[in-house]
Amino acid sequence: MSEPAAEEAARHRARMSKRKAVQDAEVAAKTIEKGLLVVHTGKGKGKSTAAFGLALRMLGHGRRAAVVQFIKGGWQSGERAALARFDDLLEWHTMGEGFTWETQDRARDIAACARAWAVSETLLRRQDIALVILDELNIALRYDYLALDSVLAALKARPSMQHVVITGRNAKAELLAQADLVTEMTPIKHHFAAGVRAQQGIEF
């Protein structure tokens, strides 16, 4: 190695060594373990997909997970088929009957949400389930198809080590206040605008 290159390598090592010390101290300072209330919101893609990725991670550790779909019906055949390989560890409840503009029947949507919430409440009491995904619950809350207070109370009363992921646009401020981890998925560029249709493996 030439002398300037050796100096540059040494500088890099020193910089990274300092950064590692900071990083290690930060990791050491975090000692709490608890079930997290996670919210994926925003208008961008990836809210449900990242939740399914988390389910995958949890299942990979041999722990149990459950999914309740509040709004979507026939969509997401791809991950359903994939997750069928985990039916020893995963429970899946598709309660919604499609988007609200598909059913066009508010009373039926409210009834479907109430049924989905009843299932969710049972899951939120089970110690054996490490992760509960309440997919598109934010939509149900946004349209006032469910009482926010009961949802917040059930989340608060759940087993202390149970993780919950709630997805959907327009998350309520009260839910965000109670959450531990909130990520907003922001659309920067979308292929639909360029006339590209929904495709297998990407959208469904």
Next chain:
Amino acid sequence: MSEPAAEEAARHRARMSKRKAVQDAEVAAKTIEKGLLVVHTGKGKGKSTAAFGLALRMLGHGRRAAVVQFIKGGWQSGERAALARFDDLLEWHTMGEGFTWETQDRARDIAACARAWAVSETLLRRQDIALVILDELNIALRYDYLALDSVLAALKARPSMQHVVITGRNAKAELLAQADLVTEMTPIKHHFAAGVRAQQGIEF
């Protein structure tokens, strides 16, 4: 149903019916099918997790996917274990040796990235792979561990129906310009700030 309730139900139906017409027209207007170049960037969580969720979706359709990890080493044992159930359809290449502050050796990091890119180039020529995930490639590009021009050229020359997902903070502007779908994961609230440590099934 009382008269006002019936009227409200009718109004809801009319509103949703109009919305469905708009929605259907939008869907019908999109006719192009193509392999998408997808970028997940931003400082928030969910970039890699959403990519793994997409892999799951693709595998669920019985199509082949491949993952190249540019930076991470021992992390993500959870999804690796889970995705092992798909080794008939999924190829996984962990090329990175950890974060740059772990190795503290720039030359070694550059060599690891070059090896990861060589594998990626092979994958980007294969017609049989429906989805290629280049995990944390943005980090390698950001530190100039790889030549941006070669990456952009290989992406452009790939099979026309192959989807690619690139993850990592600080995506280069030239990459975003070439991308079809870009989502930024924005952190709104993070449990690390409250002293909660990385936990099994969430971070790894």
